[in-house]
Amino acid sequence: MVSMTAKKKPKWVHKDLLGLEYLSTEDIELLLDTAGSFREILDRTIKKVPALRGKTVVNLFYEPSTRTRVSFEIAAKRLSADVINIATETSSVKKGETLNDTGRNIEALKADIIVVRHDCSGAASMLARHVDISVVNAGDGWHEHPTQGLLDIFTLKKKLGRIDGLNVVIVGDIAHSRVARSNIWGLVKLGAKLTVCAPEILIPPGIEKMGVRVTNDIEEAISSADAVNVLRMQFERDEKAVFPQQLEYFKRFGITGERLKKAKKDIIVMHPGPINRGVEMSSGVADGANSVILEQVTNGIAVRMAVLFWLSQARRK
Amino acid sequence: MKLLIKNGLVIDPVNKIKEVMDILVVESKISKLAKAIRIEVDTVINAKGRIVMPGIVDMHVHLREPGREDKETVASGTMAAAKGGVTALLAMPNTLPPIDSAKNVIFLRGIIRDSANVDVLISGAITKGRMGMELCDIAALKKEGVAAISDDGSSVDREGLMLEAFRKAKKEKTLVICHCEDKALSCQGVVNLGFTSTRLGLRGVSNESEYKRIERDINLAEKIGARLHIAHLSCKESVELIKRAKEKGISVTSETAPHYFSLTEERVLGYNTNMKVNPPLRSREDLEAIKQGLKEGTIDVIASDHAPHTENEKEIEFEHAEFGTIGLETALSAGITELVHTGLLSWSGLVEKMCSNPAKALGIDKGTLGLGRDADIIVVSPEKEWVVRKRDFLSRSRNSAFLGRKLKGVVDYTIFKGKIVYGMEFKRNSNP
Numbered sequence: 001m002v003s004m005t006a007k008k009k010p011k012w013v014h015k016d017l018l019g020l021e022y023l024s025t026e027d028i029e030l031l032l033d034t035a036g037s038f039r040e041i042l043d044r045t046i047k048k049v050p051a052l053r054g055k056t057v058v059n060l061f062y063e064p065s066t067r068t069r070v071s072f073e074i075a076a077k078r079l080s081a082d083v084i085n086i087a088t089e090t091s092s093v094k095k096g097e098t099l100n101d102t103g104r105n106i107e108a109l110k111a112d113i114i115v116v117r118h119d120c121s122g123a124a125s126m127l128a129r130h131v132d133i134s135v136v137n138a139g140d141g142w143h144e145h146p147t148q149g150l151l152d153i154f155t156l157k158k159k160l161g162r163i164d165g166l167n168v169v170i171v172g173d174i175a176h177s178r179v180a181r182s183n184i185w186g187l188v189k190l191g192a193k194l195t196v197c198a199p200e201i202l203i204p205p206g207i208e209k210m211g212v213r214v215t216n217d218i219e220e221a222i223s224s225a226d227a228v229n230v231l232r233m234q235f236e237r238d239e240k241a242v243f244p245q246q247l248e249y250f251k252r253f254g255i256t257g258e259r260l261k262k263a264k265k266d267i268i269v270m271h272p273g274p275i276n277r278g279v280e281m282s283s284g285v286a287d288g289a290n291s292v293i294l295e296q297v298t299n300g301i302a303v304r305m306a307v308l309f310w311l312s313q314a315r316r317k
Numbered sequence: 318m319k320l321l322i323k324n325g326l327v328i329d330p331v332n333k334i335k336e337v338m339d340i341l342v343v344e345s346k347i348s349k350l351a352k353a354i355r356i357e358v359d360t361v362i363n364a365k366g367r368i369v370m371p372g373i374v375d376m377h378v379h380l381r382e383p384g385r386e387d388k389e390t391v392a393s394g395t396m397a398a399a400k401g402g403v404t405a406l407l408a409m410p411n412t413l414p415p416i417d418s419a420k421n422v423i424f425l426r427g428i429i430r431d432s433a434n435v436d437v438l439i440s441g442a443i444t445k446g447r448m449g450m451e452l453c454d455i456a457a458l459k460k461e462g463v464a465a466i467s468d469d470g471s472s473v474d475r476e477g478l479m480l481e482a483f484r485k486a487k488k489e490k491t492l493v494i495c496h497c498e499d500k501a502l503s504c505q506g507v508v509n510l511g512f513t514s515t516r517l518g519l520r521g522v523s524n525e526s527e528y529k530r531i532e533r534d535i536n537l538a539e540k541i542g543a544r545l546h547i548a549h550l551s552c553k554e555s556v557e558l559i560k561r562a563k564e565k566g567i568s569v570t571s572e573t574a575p576h577y578f579s580l581t582e583e584r585v586l587g588y589n590t591n592m593k594v595n596p597p598l599r600s601r602e603d604l605e606a607i608k609q610g611l612k613e614g615t616i617d618v619i620a621s622d623h624a625p626h627t628e629n630e631k632e633i634e635f636e637h638a639e640f641g642t643i644g645l646e647t648a649l650s651a652g653i654t655e656l657v658h659t660g661l662l663s664w665s666g667l668v669e670k671m672c673s674n675p676a677k678a679l680g681i682d683k684g685t686l687g688l689g690r691d692a693d694i695i696v697v698s699p700e701k702e703w704v705v706r707k708r709d710f711l712s713r714s715r716n717s718a719f720l721g722r723k724l725k726g727v728v729d730y731t732i733f734k735g736k737i738v739y740g741m742e743f744k745r746n747s748n749p
Binding site for chain 2: 021098099100118120121122123125126130140141142143144175178181204205206207209210
């Protein structure tokens with residue numbers, strides 16, 4: 001890991017983190033390097049640094065999420081920020097306050113960073129346009145989940161030492177996945193070779209223009225892969241589309257020990273969680289030697305610390 | 318009252334005029350067109366270096382009154398029209414209540430009589446409540462003077478019902494305007510289906526959802542022999558279908574809106590809800606096909622699809638925001654900028670699309686500068702540049718897809734039935 005101080009300090013110019021599509025390669029590398037330094041802190045006995053002392057981070061979650069919310073909360077607390085959690089049952093526009101009004105109120109309460117999770121694509125972008133404080137997208141609809149993308153990339157880089165030239169497969173519901181989009185934008189920018197694998201109905205149109213190869217043959221896809229990122233299948237999410245049956249999906253696309261035998265021996269298996277055991281991957285694989293799923297969770301804290309740190313730096317100017 | 322418009326380049330393709338002339342207006346009518354008219358008048362407009370053309374006939378406008386006067390009224394909408402050079406418009410029936418009965422037509426006529434600044438024609442609905450379940454009394458609507466019928470905003474899904482609508486419309490000699498969208502195919506989409514919808518993580522609307530319904534409506538109209546007008550074409554397959562229908566001699570006309578020949582789907586990146594329109598902004602390929610359709614005459618009409626919405630309905634999450642852009646005050650400039658200055662259409666061509674063709678489709682005696690006709694005339698500075706800004710709109714709403722864009726062509730005067738309803742001496746507070 002490169003230390004923050006060893007390098008000439010590059011500039012971070014963004015008020016917000018809305019998606020990896022909108023970051024440069026240098027931006028992403030800066031976040032990864034910084035996360036590397038913070039990752040070391042997490043293994044210390046005293047896991048706290050004063051970088052965000054006196055700052056307030058508000059987690060504004062319109063969708064139920066334990067994992068991401070807790071990860072952001074821990075990240076902010078490790079940096080000595082004050083954290084407020086707001087969980088809203090519904091983001092309905094029919095009743096209650098609009099997202100923009102909520103955001104302006106949080107700004108008026110003198111918070112410094114809003115971390116927002118919302119079921120509508122573009123919600124974080126809209127909020128960011130309407131407040132002067134920083135906004136972190138913690139997942140917006142099907143659009144992006146940039147900190148998940150960053151933590152996946154960070155985990156890969158930590159395991160394999162590089163991203164450039166790696167063969168990475170993303171398998172699952174690409175069409176409705178913000179995790180897929182963030183991973184694709186980020187990994188392609190860093191030089192990885194991406195393959196997305198899913199039933200045709202879950203491949204969104206024009207995805208190849210993001211720089212990926214498309215296949216619906218999982219065995220072919222993982223045969224030369226350095227890593228496979230397995231998306232959670234959300235059979236409940238889009239009632240409009242025709243979804244394959246769970247069992248049928250597992251048979252065709254599920255990651256099993258049997259399938260991994262045909263892949264590289266040390267292939268890395270990732271999953272953004274929560275896992276549907278027996279749907280997108282077998283329990284054996286989830287808990288097996290190739291799985292880095294729990295490391296991803298730990299690394300997520302470091303990545304989110306890096307994001308909060310640099311956004312607070314940008315605000316200081 | 319006598320008004321003389323001097324030395325303008327008069328464009329009137331119906332009368333094959335394209336030369337520098339004077340136009341004399343006496344009371345509400347055009348009294349004389351000639352070179353160097355010498356006569357004592359009350360008002361002279363010096364139109365030297367300017368274009369003098371018929372007032373625009375915009376056959377696709379949402380005035381929102383009755384029911385949503387917070388978005389627009391007949392008064393504000395027709396003031397915006399005057400500023401945009403529009404002297405006659407067709408008001409779409411998706412108001413609250415919708416214009417689906419003789420009683421509602423009479424009510425709206427009263428509002429128009431009391432507050433309109435230009436001619437407002439009324440489109441009745443095809444079905445009651447625009448629900449697509451039961452036909453309106455089309456004969457009764459016609460008797461109260463509707464110029465067309467349309468369920469604009471929706472398409473009538475039930476084929477048998479639509480066939481019956483064409484039958485009744487033919488009997489009543491009424492134009493049917495179709496908003497062509499198969500909602501089973503557009504699937505609650507909000508942007509064009511393709512890389513843009515993928516990138517934004519939003520539901521996409523396929524070209525198919527538009528052209529399949531156009532195909533159906535053309536077939537139904539052909540069976541009956543009814544007059545059909547297809548609203549807001551956005552994609553290449555639609556242009557192709559209408560081209561073939563015309564070649565077959567089917568009585569169909571079609572329109573597109575300025576945003577479909579000016580803007581592509583990439584404009585939506587960044588989740589700009591002013592770019593959220595229905596049908597959605599399409600690909601570059603579609604845009605080029607729309608332009609070709611205009612050039613070749615497959616698309617007869619340019620209409621604004623002026624769709625005002627409040628900021629509260631637009632400045633929200635993209636998928637919840639209303640569809641539509643205002644367009645009365647930008648349509649002509651967009652046409653001049655994108656079609657005339659690029660050489661795609663001549664001035665006469667643009668005047669046909671915006672004035673005489675829509676008048677012909679609606680069967681009204683407008684859109685030309687003939688002697689003895691209503692003096693609906695506009696004077697335009699063709700090269701003058703302006704930037705579209707929120708504060709300059711006369712519409713009650715500000716949701717323009719053209720905000721921030723530099724356009725060419727400014728309406729200097731709008732003369733409606735012999736009176737200057739918008740002009741250089743116009744003041745904003747004269748808006749009733």
